[in-house]
Amino acid sequence: MYLIKPLSSHVANQIAAGEVVQRPSSVVKELLENAIDSGADVIELRLKKGGKQEIHIVDNGSGIYAEDIELAFTRHATSKIQKAEDLFKLTTNGFRGEALASIAAISEVELRTNTNSEPSGYLFRIAGNESDKPVECVCKKGSSLRIKNLFFNIPARRNFLKSDQVEYKHCLEEFTRIALLHAEISFKFFHNDQLIFDLQPENRRGRIQHLISKKINAQLIPIQEVTDAVEVDGFIVKPEFAKKTRGQQYFFVNNRFTRSPYLHKAVVDAFEGLLLRESIPGYFIELRVPSDKVDVNIHPTKSEVKFEENHLIFTYLKTAIKHALGQYGVHSSLEFDLDPNLLPSYKTITTDVKETPQIKVNSNFNPFSKASTTEIKANRELYVQEESFSSISFVEDEVQGELAYEKVNFELYTDQHLHWSNKYIVVVDGNGELLVIDQYRAHQRIIYESMLKKITLEKGGSQSLLFPVVIKYDIHDLTRFKEIEGHLIEMGFVFETKSDHEIELQSVPNFYPIAKCEVLFEDLIKALEENDEQNAQLSFADITAKTISKHMAIRGGESLNFEARKKIITDLNQCKEQLLSPFNKKIYIRISQNEISKKMF
Structure with missing residues (x-):
């Protein structure tokens, strides 16, 4: 009995498709590169629903000969290399001969192509492992590839695709990379029948302006x-x-x-x-x-x-x-713009010697006597470097692993505290131990838990702006903003799109300051991108609450009066988690009487 059997071409193509085609943007990349390799100087890209429903690319390249059409959709069939040595002198974008076979294995493909050396073009359809024979049709010189219903035969893969807006963002990024590199080619890009870009041949600098921002x-x-x-x-x-x-x-x-x-x-x-x-x-x-x-x-x-x-x-x-x-x-301010206050004061330097140094020697000192040995030992101990309180630091990596949950009743000690270096609040607990609280991290925890409650439970109250704020974005930033717009509206923000590059902020939630809104949106976009990259699967509410806490918390080094410090201690006492900040940093540390005694004696 044979246990090992060769896979069918259909199964092998689906496996290969998992590497080549990860999402609609992968198809956009492969087909745009094929169009460029065919010698096209005019390319049009059309997407529907972020590419999940349809991807349509039309070019005026060399086209495909009738006898090559079916072969083009088989694995490792290509016109771009012939032997292994060609891999080290590539002049084309593609060379593996996998793209069309992989795409056809997981979507419905329609190809119309004409080499212009034949009286008419050809139409070819393939979906999964089923295909028709090429038939004659009327079409322009070049190729037209229409890809429909990506992953139609692999429901699990289709379910992993993101929203239309997210998939559109990835397709836009692939288009931008290729259009930037090939400024000599004319490109048109449509999404849901709306023209996004109409690019004419130009130099690289001009192409950057038209793709990114004027x-x-x-x-x-x-x-x-x-x-x-x-x-x-x-x-x-x-x-x-x-x-x-x-x-x-x-x-x-x-x-x-x-x-x-x-x-x-x-x-x-x-x-x-x-x-x-x-x-x-x-x-x-x-x-x-x-x-x-x-x-x-x-x-x-x-x-x-x-x-x-x-x-x-x-x-x-x-x-x-x-x-x-x-x-x-352009140079570093650290190297060229030195703060004069940091420079030494040369006026205090003087060459006058007011007093000749005196050297005193104990003529009776005997290094071999017992008394002298004891004295030497005592002197050495004076210079033993012990850990001092100045070494206390909260700057460390995130706390990892399982943590023992600790609940402290801070409220008992609110009237017995002091402010240290405008950064730490020091209180004494009932056991006589010192609790050193980082005011910034404590305030982060307080704001985080408060914001999480407001975002997830209260959801409401917003204030209209007397003077709406206009926020300008380039096409890429606007696309990223659209990913979070729905969540922001649920929080109480109200927007109106003024143009392709402008958003007007008309209302903000009652709990958030107007001045910090634009920075909040930028940091939210960054946090969401990092969440996707790390596959952390944090909720939008959690990411938002963390981002807001970072912006609104009182910074270390900021002077606080007695009542403000007392309020931080009281509010921290009400938090569900007291030991760690939202970013897994320690909020406080303990110093016992034994530790103090060791340092004193």
Whole structure:
């Protein structure tokens, strides 16, 4: 009896589809790249319901010959390479011969194509493992591929797709990457029959403006360096315009979009000292490396590359960016704009010696006597470095693992406390132990639990703004904002879309300050992206409450009067969780009498 059997082509294609096609944006990427490889200079992309219902791409490329149509939908059939050596001198986007077979395995595909060398075009339909023979039809030169009902035969995979808005965002991102790289090609992009982009051939800078934002032109710094190992070309965004959210980070290697945390670190290192906390530098950088020095056959999506001289590329890239920043007068304030108050006062330095130093020697000292040995030992103990209270710190990594829940009745000690360094509140408990409370983390916990209750239970009350606030977004930020708009409306925010790039904020919840709304939205988008990347599956209410607590909490270093400190202690006493902040940091620590005694004697 044979237990091992070869899989059918249909099953094998479905397995391969799991690697190549993860969501509608994967199909958009593969088909756009095929259109470019066919020599098209006019490409049109149409989506319905974020690509889940339909993806339609039309190009004016070379088309497919009638005898090649069925072969094009079989695995590992391609016109782009012929032998293994070709992998090291690739000039096309695709080369694996998997895309069309993978797409056809999990969707309904309709192809119309015409090479213009034949009297008419051909129509071909395939869905799963069932296909018809190509038939003649009337169509323009090039190809038209219509992909319907993605994952129609794999319900489990279809259920894992996100909302239409989220899937549209991913498709928009793939389109942007390809349109940025190929500024010489004309693109049109429609979503639900609404025109999103109509791009004409232009230079790279113009394409960035039309795809990202018109105002970005003044924010760009050109970068161009040529070495034997790599050519660096493109633009970086001035550090003062860096955002907290990702979205303006684009690496292209040999005409291919690439994800590379290693190269991203080179950019971050080059911007060292120039960025605000948690800001991410923006860049649109193309690297050209000899084809025999880079391997793109790493992953089925072809979005990862491996360099033969990794460290050298890193160094050249970092140096090129620093050079560009220097040429345009951008420098670290830490290096060039020193605060004069931090400099030593040279006026106090004097060369006058008022008194000659005196050296006293004990002529009766005998190092071998018992008394002298005891004295030496005592002197050494004076310099033993013990842990002092100045070493107390709350700055540490998140608390991991299972934690013993601790409930303290802080309210008993509200009248017996002091403020330490405008950062800690110190109280004494009934056992004579000191509790050192971090005021920022304690206030975060108080606000978090209060906001969570308001968002999930109370849901209501909002105040209309006498002067509505207009918030401007580029197309990508607006798409991200639309993902959270519904949740924000439930909280009590009221918006009106004024244009393709403007949102008017008309009402805000009673519990939130108007001035911090725009920053809140930006941080919410960032937190949701991180939640998706880490697959943490936190609720929107939880993420929102955490983000609000971070913004509204009293910072360490802020002076508080007695009543304000007392209120923090009282409110913390009412919290369900007292030991940890919403971000799993310790709120307080204990110092026992025994610890104090050890340090005193």
